[in-house]
Each structure stands twice: as C-alpha cells, then as structure tokens.
Amino acid sequence: MANSIHGWTTMLLGFVICAVWAIPADATSHDDIKYAMLRTLGLKEIPKIEKRDLEKMVIPAHVRNRYISMLHLHKDKERKRRALPSLAGILRGVSGNADTTGEVLYSDPTRQRLVFDMKGLIPKNSEVTMAELKLFKKGVHKGDLPLRKHHRPVHNARVSVYWVKSLPDGTNRTSLIDSRLVPILYSGWKSLDVTQAVHYWMKNANTPMYLEIWVEAERVGSYAAEVAKHVHFGTQGPADKIIGKPELVLYTLNLEEYGGAGDCRVKKSGMCCRQEHFINFRELTWTQYWIIEPPGYQAFRCAGSCKQPTWPFHYGERSCAVLESVSLPIMYLVKKGDYTEVEVAEFPSMIVEKCGCVMDNASVM
Numbered sequence: 001m002a003n004s005i006h007g008w009t010t011m012l013l014g015f016v017i018c019a020v021w022a023i024p025a026d027a028t029s030h031d032d033i034k035y036a037m038l039r040t041l042g043l044k045e046i047p048k049i050e051k052r053d054l055e056k057m058v059i060p061a062h063v064r065n066r067y068i069s070m071l072h073l074h075k076d077k078e079r080k081r082r083a084l085p086s087l088a089g090i091l092r093g094v095s096g097n098a099d100t101t102g103e104v105l106y107s108d109p110t111r112q113r114l115v116f117d118m119k120g121l122i123p124k125n126s127e128v129t130m131a132e133l134k135l136f137k138k139g140v141h142k143g144d145l146p147l148r149k150h151h152r153p154v155h156n157a158r159v160s161v162y163w164v165k166s167l168p169d170g171t172n173r174t175s176l177i178d179s180r181l182v183p184i185l186y187s188g189w190k191s192l193d194v195t196q197a198v199h200y201w202m203k204n205a206n207t208p209m210y211l212e213i214w215v216e217a218e219r220v221g222s223y224a225a226e227v228a229k230h231v232h233f234g235t236q237g238p239a240d241k242i243i244g245k246p247e248l249v250l251y252t253l254n255l256e257e258y259g260g261a262g263d264c265r266v267k268k269s270g271m272c273c274r275q276e277h278f279i280n281f282r283e284l285t286w287t288q289y290w291i292i293e294p295p296g297y298q299a300f301r302c303a304g305s306c307k308q309p310t311w312p313f314h315y316g317e318r319s320c321a322v323l324e325s326v327s328l329p330i331m332y333l334v335k336k337g338d339y340t341e342v343e344v345a346e347f348p349s350m351i352v353e354k355c356g357c358v359m360d361n362a363s364v365m
Contacts, residue, residue: 028163034046036347066344074329102116103116110214114210131194131197132191133161133248137233151225154224159213161179161211162177173295175200194248208253216228273302278299292333295327318357323355330347
C-alpha cells in the first residue's frame with residue numbers, strides 16, 4: 001500500500017512540475033474574446049464606435065504599414081507551425097498546375113477585380129492549409145519610367161490583395177489579406193498568401209470568390225505614385241486573354257490521413273482535440289465597427305473528453321483545455337473625444353494552438 005501511495009504521489013508531483021496555466025476549453029467564446037481584448041487595451045468597456053465614425057476614417061500610412069509588418073510576421077510563424085501539405089498539394093504548386101485560373105471583371109492602372117469559380121475545388125474531408133494567388137507581372141523597361149530629376153529613386157511598388165464581400169444592400173466591403181513590395185523592373189510570377197480569404201469564403205461557399213488587387217506607391221510622393229502606375233499584371237491588356245491569367249493554388253490535407261496531431265477528425269473519436277471555430281468580427285455587434293482588420297479569423301477551440309484514471313482517492317477529473325495559444329494582429333478604432341484614431345496591436349491568446357487534458361491546472365503531457 002505504501003508503495004502504491006508513493007507511486008501516485010510521484011505521478012502527482014510530475015503533474016505539478018509540468019503544470020501550465022491552462023486556458024478553459026471554451027475560452028474562444030465571444031465573451032472570453034471580448035474580455036481578453038479589453039484587458040489587453042486596459043479598457044473597462046467596448047469603445048462606442050458607430051457607422052458614421054467610419055465614413056471619414058483615413059488609415060495613416062504608418063499605421064497600415066505597421067499592421068502589414070505584424071501580419072507578415074504572424075503568417076511566417078503560422079507557416080512554420082502548419083503541417084506539411086500532401087503530395088497532391090505540392091504537385092499543384094508547380095507552375096502550370098494551378099487549381100483554377102481567375103477571370104478579370106475589370107482593371108485600371110491601380111485596381112484589378114478578379115473572380116474565381118471555386119465549385120468542386122476543395123475535396124471533401126480535407127483542410128486548406130495554404131492558398132496562393134499567383135500573378136504574372138509584366139516587365140518594365142527602365143527607359144519607360146518617368147524622369148527622376150531631383151526625386152529619390154523608386155525601386156518597388158506595393159501590391160495588396162483584398163477579399164471582397166458583397167453586402168445585402170448591394171455594396172461591397174474589402175478586407176486586406178496580404179501585401180508586399182514588388183520590384184518595378186521585375187518580370188515573372190509573384191505569389192500572395194490568400195489562405196485567410198479562402199477560409200473566409202468557405203463560410204459562404206455557394207458563391208464565387210472575389211479578390212481585388214491594388215497597386216500603390218512604395219512611399220509618399222508624386223514620383224513614386226507615377227512609377228507605381230507602370231506595374232501591370234497579366235490580363236490587364238487586350239493581348240492578355242490567354243497568357244498570364246491569375247492562378248489560384250490550393251494546398252490541402254486529407255483529414256483521414258493527416259487529421260491527427262491534436263486536430264479533430266471529421267469522424268470524431270470523442271477524445272480531446274482541436275476543433276475549427278471561426279470568429280466573424282463583421283457579424284458581432286460589438287466588433288463590426290470597432291475592428292477594422294481582419295474581418296474574421298480561425299480561432300479554434302478544444303472539444304472532446306479525456307480518459308479518467310482510477311485514483312485511489314478522489315482527486316477530480318481531467319478535462320479538455322487549451323494548452324498553447326498564439327496572438328493575432330488587429331487594426332481597430334479608438335474613440336478620443338469627438339474624433340477617432342486607428343491603432344494596431346497584437347492581441348495575445350486569440351488562436352488556440354494546442355489542446356490537451358488537464359487536471360487542477362496541471363497539464364498531462
């Protein structure tokens with residue numbers, strides 16, 4: 001009996017040694033997210049932002065660039081955490097093997113609206129781990145650029161991709177998905193990460209997916225703006241109907257084969273796992289005007305049960321909980337008297353990274 005008690009004591013000490021402050025399994029509920037965001041900002045209540053506050057809103061360039069930098073850092077970390085794509089996904093990534101090509105609805109020197117017919121592209125019982133938008137950039141001769149005179153040289157233009165959502169009133173809302181600098185004189189295929197756009201589109205997968213490409217100056221100034229107008233992609237001219245169409249490449253995982261590693265399978269075993277849970281900021285009354293970017297995100301949550309050991313005494317039950325979480329960059333409005341300002345911050349513990357079984361704040365590894 002003494003040896004048995006000693007064994008249980010050793011096990012319990014092991015739990016304490018590897019203990020973490022586990023977040024409850026339902027920590028991604030709307031109320032939990034609200035309180036977590038308020039706590040990060042040091043606020044007692046949600047700022048009272050109304051639709052009219054957005055009408056004259058201007059996002060300063062330095063705020064936008066800071067958000068883009070944070071978004072890139074977040075995506076780089078996410079790529080490292082992602083499971084490797086299946087062989088089929090890798091093969092689709094080879095040039096000329098895109099899942100689908102997009103049609104151009106309209107274009108001008110700084111805007112290009114694309115539409116992709118997504119019907120049947122995503123296999124059943126699979127997960128889109130990554131999606132790339134590939135654009136063919138035409139070459140620019142240095143002699144065709146405007147004279148620099150006394151201006152600083154400009155080597156790049158900023159290319160951004162936006163997801164476009166049609167609203168019930170007939171208007172559209174655009175949400176920034178990815179943005180990067182593209183060399184002016186470069187010719188060839190450039191890729192943008194549109195994984196978030198595909199995940200967002202999948203919530204209403206009964207319509208085509210619309211994307212918009214914006215070409216902007218690398219920095220403030222008339223010369224940089226003029227140079228940026230020379231950046232063109234395939235299908236922006238009458239001779240581009242066949243070559244250089246925008247391509248969408250999807251990297252998918254078969255959940256029957258790769259659904260482990262802590263993520264829930266479609267055919268659930270009932271055991272603790274990480275389940276998809278999308279938070280739509282545009283549909284929540286307290287975020288629809290306050291949060292500018294992103295329009296929503298995959299928060300995940302923990303679901304399922306845990307096996308219960310037979311204790312020699314009553315010690316409580318193990319339950320499914322969040323073991324690890326990561327932050328999310330957010331662009332939001334701050335009310336300051338009679339005017340509003342745009343701010344950017346990383347909000348911690350917004351995305352569930354790992355689920356597991358815990359008991360009295362002790363993690364069972």
